[in-house]
Amino acid sequence: MDMNNEITSDELQESQAGEIKRLTLELKKTKRKLLSLEETLARNKDTFSARQTLLKAAEGEKQRLESAMRSILTNCPDIILIFDKSGLMAFCTDTFVNVCGISASGLIRKTPYNELLTGRVSGEITDVLYQIFSGTSTLKQTVEYNEKVDFSGFTPRSYSIQITPLFDSNNKPDGAMMFFYDSTDLNNAKQTAERANESKSSFLATVSHEIRTPMNAVIGQLAILRATGLDDNQMKLVKGIEKSSNNLLSLINDILDFSKIDAGKLDIVNDWFDLRQTVEQLRSMLTPMFTEKGLEFDIVLPEVFPPCISGDEKRLSQILTNILSNALKYTEKGRVVFEITESSRNGDCIEYEFKITDSGIGIKESDLPRLFMSFEQLDLVKNKKVTGTGLGLVITKNLCKLMGGDIAVESVYGEGSVFTISLPFKAGTIENIGTETEKAPAFKAPDAVCLIVDDISVNLEIAEFMIGSTFDIKCDTASGGHKALDMAELKKYDIIFMDHMMPEIDGIETVRKLRKGNSVNKNTPVVALTANAISGVKEMFYENGFNGFLSKPMEISKLAKVILALLPKEKILQ
Amino acid sequence: MIKMLTAHTYELDDIDLAIEEIKSQIDSSKFLKNSVGMVSCHADFITEGITDALCEAFDFPIFGQTCKAAADKNVISSEVLILTVLTSDDAEFNIAVTEPANSDMAENLQVLYKDTGAKTELPIKLVYIGLPLLVNVGGDFFVNTLNAVLDGAPLFGGVAVDHTADYRSSQLFYGKSHFSDRAIIMVISGNLNPKFFTADLGGREVYRDKAVVTEARGNKIITVNGMKATDFLEMIGIKRNEDGGFIGLNMCNLMVDYGDGSKPVVRAVFAETPDGEIITGGEIPQGAMITISYIETDDIEKADRKMAEQIKASGDFDLMLCCSCIGRYFNLAYDAEQEMKFITDEFGDEKDFVFSYVGGEICPVETLDGKLVNRCHNQTFITCLI
Incomplete structure (x- = not known):
């Protein structure tokens, strides 16, 4: 200020500058604040918009779910009941309302579960529901019951009933759902199918028996005819009939095996056997055939074999015979090599690989997928001369699978094929197989007397011939169980051969009566004869008083072993 | 025992005024043997140099990070700087900053923690962590990396965010160094038994x-x-x-x-x-x-109330460190300050606390067998009581 107390221009300027600075700062702060507010508004606007989008989407989803729920409740053909956590009915399908003859679902809304269900379902089900709604249940998953329920009061129907406890998003109990599926028609269809299956099984067993029996009779009588001293021409004819009969039997066996596989009825019968012996039998059977065709046939074996292995020897032979026969059929020159190797071993579990390599016509790559299909024969033009039903390989593959293994093939068309069969077995010890593997020594038993029982006369003829001519054993015959029991009362036999399937009284019943009775043959050894070896049948015979078991057609070597084992030692002449 | 002192300022243009405001709220006679300053602030406080001046104004180390909004018992704002001073006679505070994020980040972080932890002979009771907001790496990475070397020590903190739509200004600082690609760890050792609470949202x-x-x-x-x-x-x-x-x-x-x-x-x-x-x-x-x-606002309120009850039932404590997820802030929309007001109402009269909104919350949770497991959370309000 000057001497007159007036503000000087410097002071004014300074004051103005200060004010400008203050205002500038204030403006800066205000702008900053405005910017912040604008950002907040913009952000809130975005937030609101995004929120509205999500809420709209959520509402849309809710309506979609409600619509779907409504549709299910109206249209579902099954009974669904949904109870809230207090056990009161919240929702049900219209089917339930209709089946119960209720006018409207509203009438039963909030009805307690026990009022709706007691008397209709079992106490077990209402107990489960009680536990769920009282909070004492530990059930977390669906439980299922099968019961007859009468909703209408007229006709009970079979239902598969599922009870599912419900939980909310916090995993707290939130009620229960019951689902009733009317299984009446399904059960009826199942029973019909089961009956049909039983009929099929019964048919298979009958056909098997009815076809094989006369075939075995033909083959057996041919064997008898052979021994009657035929000239060369007659022998040639007999051999021809034998060959055709064996082919027919093989064909029939294939068809029956295929039917059994299709019906799931083919059994694998495991027993201890010597693999080396099995291979030697194949060698004996097949080598002449290969030689006749001018083919080399080599068998390569592992250095070490266990004393025995557990498996189905018959089916293994069938598999190997089939593949080797095919190799023989489809190879015109060169060689076939049959190699066995131990592919893996784990304790007493042993897996063998059977590899058959031929220099035959091979298989086209495009045909490989059809190789194991039924009734398929490949390259029909080239293989016009080759006979067969086309079932061999499909049976072989199925047998491999049933035995826990598999078959694979590699082939080059025009050069040859390699079939590799892998099968698991259990290795055994000498104790498992005992002396069974040893070939029975030749013997006669002229002082021994046996009784042969079979309802089919030709079978009696064949058995009598085999036993009498091979072992000099005197044979009596009986055409049925009753006759056998009568004869057993009158004469002491050293051994009895008993057929299984006979009319009036079967072999098992006959033996049961024999053992219970007091005849001189009460304890005579009895050998079961059966045409159909299935799993467990051997054990069944032993449990019912039999001492031995032979499958038809009888093999001389097996017959010899059984007789040696059961005849009194003093009657054997070696 | 650790004490907490807080101060705040809105002043962005006059650095001296800002520092003066802060200093006027803090009674330096209450500083104990060891002290550290933690800052939650709007990004402008860093760019305008306020935080640099703050670091010069006090003798103890100060670090901090940007946030969307912050609060203490005296202030709730999205445009504030809050300085929290932790001070103690029987606890130590050791701070370290990682290298910039790169492919060796995991190993570097582990070595850094071990080196920092080696500076104290007192038992490590809490590791506070401020994390940068990285595009390719989230909080889980840091938690998993440190879990391997923490030897059971609890980890607490959050990921820096800011006021921008894409968080481009989010950063951390230690002293006068500012960065957007480094993490800060503070190892607190000594006489303290922190407790942890979370209020998560199911959605x-x-x-x-x-x-x-x-x-x-x-x-x-x-x-x-x-x-x-x-x-x-x-x-x-x-x-x-x-x-x-x-x-x-x-x-x-x-x-x-x-x-x-x-x-x-x-x-x-x-x-x-x-x-x-x-x-x-x-x-x-x-x-x-x-x-x-x-998320509905009711869900946030319900979750916060439940956590507050748990805190009150847990026994006595001296101070609270609180972080909540920026997502909750946005979900609260025009009532964005609801959570901060709630904490102030529930605890502000009797307890010292600091609260900030972050973009990823690091806090241990208790397993069924009573062990603490460090986790990175989203949409969660986390609290550490000391």
């Missing part, structure tokens, strides 16, 4: 049907149900504005079901990339099932 499903994360990398979702992640968001109805960005992307939460029987967790969606990927607040493995969820 409400928008859709019943779940989608499958068909391609993912870390916290980045690349494809969902075989389509680009952003295409999936558009398909479910999230709209784009005139500039092409998603409107309210931060409102979008994912309920992630890992398919291993554990409870589904919420993961916030932070941003989209030009390649059509979306960045989330945590690791989402390929094969995880996701559904879109939203």
Whole structure:
């Protein structure tokens, strides 16, 4: 200020500058604040918009779910009941309302579960529901019951009933759902199918028996005819009939095996056997055939074999015979090599690989997928001369699978094929197989007397011939169980051969009566004869008083072993 | 025992005034043997030099990070700087800053922790962590990396965010050094027994049907149900504005079901990339099932109340360190300060606390057998009581 107390221009300027600075700062702060507010508004606007989008989407989803729920409740053909956590009915399908003859679902809304269900379902089900709604249940998953329920009061129907406890998003109990599926028609269809299956099984067993029996009779009588001293021409004819009969039997066996596989009825019968012996039998059977065709046939074996292995020897032979026969059929020159190797071993579990390599016509790559299909024969033009039903390989593959293994093939068309069969077995010890593997020594038993029982006369003829001519054993015959029991009362036999399937009284019943009775043959050894070896049948015979078991057609070597084992030692002449 | 002193300022233009305001609120006679300063602030406080001046004004180390909003018993604001001083005679505070994020980050972080921990002979009771907001790496990475070397020590802290739409100004500082690609760890050792509480949100499903994360990398979702992640968001109805960005992307939460029987967790969606990927607040493995969820304000209030009751029932304590997820702030919309007001009302009269909004919350949770396991959370309010 000057001497007159007036503000000087410097002071004014300074004051103005200060004010400008203050205002500038204030403006800066205000702008900053405005910017912040604008950002907040913009952000809130975005937030609101995004929120509205999500809420709209959520509402849309809710309506979609409600619509779907409504549709299910109206249209579902099954009974669904949904109870809230207090056990009161919240929702049900219209089917339930209709089946119960209720006018409207509203009438039963909030009805307690026990009022709706007691008397209709079992106490077990209402107990489960009680536990769920009282909070004492530990059930977390669906439980299922099968019961007859009468909703209408007229006709009970079979239902598969599922009870599912419900939980909310916090995993707290939130009620229960019951689902009733009317299984009446399904059960009826199942029973019909089961009956049909039983009929099929019964048919298979009958056909098997009815076809094989006369075939075995033909083959057996041919064997008898052979021994009657035929000239060369007659022998040639007999051999021809034998060959055709064996082919027919093989064909029939294939068809029956295929039917059994299709019906799931083919059994694998495991027993201890010597693999080396099995291979030697194949060698004996097949080598002449290969030689006749001018083919080399080599068998390569592992250095070490266990004393025995557990498996189905018959089916293994069938598999190997089939593949080797095919190799023989489809190879015109060169060689076939049959190699066995131990592919893996784990304790007493042993897996063998059977590899058959031929220099035959091979298989086209495009045909490989059809190789194991039924009734398929490949390259029909080239293989016009080759006979067969086309079932061999499909049976072989199925047998491999049933035995826990598999078959694979590699082939080059025009050069040859390699079939590799892998099968698991259990290795055994000498104790498992005992002396069974040893070939029975030749013997006669002229002082021994046996009784042969079979309802089919030709079978009696064949058995009598085999036993009498091979072992000099005197044979009596009986055409049925009753006759056998009568004869057993009158004469002491050293051994009895008993057929299984006979009319009036079967072999098992006959033996049961024999053992219970007091005849001189009460304890005579009895050998079961059966045409159909299935799993467990051997054990069944032993449990019912039999001492031995032979499958038809009888093999001389097996017959010899059984007789040696059961005849009194003093009657054997070696 | 640790004491807490807090001070705040709104002053951005006059550095001296700002420092003066802070100093006037803090009684330096209450400083004990060891002290440290922690700052939660608007990004402008760093760019305008206020934090640099703050570091010069006090003798103890000061570090901090940007946040969306912060509070103490005296202030609630999104435009404030709050200085929290922790001071103690029987606890030590050792601070370290990591190297910039690179491929060796994991090893560097572990070595840094071990070296920092080696500076104290007292037992380590708490590790406070401030994390940068990185596109390719989320909080899970840091938690998992440190869990391997923490030897059971609890980890607490959060990921820095800021006021911008894309968090481009989010940063941390230690002293006069500012960075957006480094983390800060503070090892607190000595006489303290921290307790931890979380208020997480389940989220409400928008859709019943779940989608499958068909391609993912870390916290980045690349494809969902075989389509680009952003295409999936558009398909479910999230709209784009005139500039092409998603409107309210931060409102979008994912309920992630890992398919291993554990409870589904919420993961916030932070941003989209030009390649059509979306960045989330945590690791989402390929094969995880996701559904879109939203949050109601009632859910936030309910969760906070429940946590407050648990805190009150837990016994006595001296101070509270609080972080909440920025997603909750946005979900609260025009009542954005609700949580901060709630904490002030519940505890402000008797307890010292500091609260900030972060973008990924690091806090241990208790397992069924009573052990503490460090986790990275989303949409969660976390509290550490000392």
